[in-house]
Amino acid sequence: MGDRSIRGFGLGQELTRIAGIEVAFVVDGIAAWGVEWVDGPTVDGMRAHVDAVRAGRGGFAPADHRLAFRRRQSPRAWAARAVAAEREGRLAGAVVAGAALRRGHPAGEAWGEGGLTAEEHALIDYVRVLFEVTGDPDRADRVEDEVGISRLLLEGAGSVDAMARVLVGGLGAERVRLRVVRGGPGR
Known part of the structure; x- marks a missing residue:
């Protein structure tokens, strides 16, 4: 799944809605993506949100091994x-x-x-x-x-x-x- 397909399917927007903070999906190397946000849920909490999105989409989202979670501190x-x-x-x-x-x-x-x-x-x-x-x-x-x-x-x-x-x-x-x-x- 390429960068365009992640954006096209609105994974970042869906996570933003669920988490209540701005969440961005960014290209992170070949066939990998970064999930980035400031403050908000812990990394484990964001993983749970990603799992919920994945389950709601019948598994159509990047696999865990292709995601890098980056939470920044304000x-x-x-x-x-x-x-x-x-x-x-x-x-x-x-x-x-x-x-x-x-x-x-x-x-x-x-x-x-x-x-x-x-x-x-x-x-x-x-x-x-x-x-x-x-x-x-x-x-x-x-x-x-x-x-x-x-x-x-x-x-x-x-x-x-x-x-x-x-x-x-x-x-x-x-x-x-x-x-x-x-x-x-x-x-």
Whole structure:
């Protein structure tokens, strides 16, 4: 099935309708396709949507082995996951542990590229893991999270690296800095 036939049969539009977000089918090499979307359902959730479309079409859709699922993260989703983790008290410990792991790893020096600290890298990594397991990660878990999400997006100018710097440097993350400076794990 070629790129035109996927578009002609409206698989992307059907998935967009089912998932409630923009879903694109793109050519991904010879006889393979990519399913791409931002935020929305997890990869497993999107696979289930593709299976539902395939079943509704009598199997007429690309086979699983010909599909590459690519879910991208918006800055808002990153901010929403970070704010929720901070509110739940999970962020500081994860950052301290992740930074200690980075410092103790033989490739630790190479991870300092881009001007980010070990704590900032650990924060980015941790929030990415939260994103991977959360459906609709751009939505605030609680109404009161909206203030923190908006503030983080504004102060970080929508950049994940900048938002990580803001969090590690001050937005409710003083505990992270204090634990590291006072000899927390990795020091």
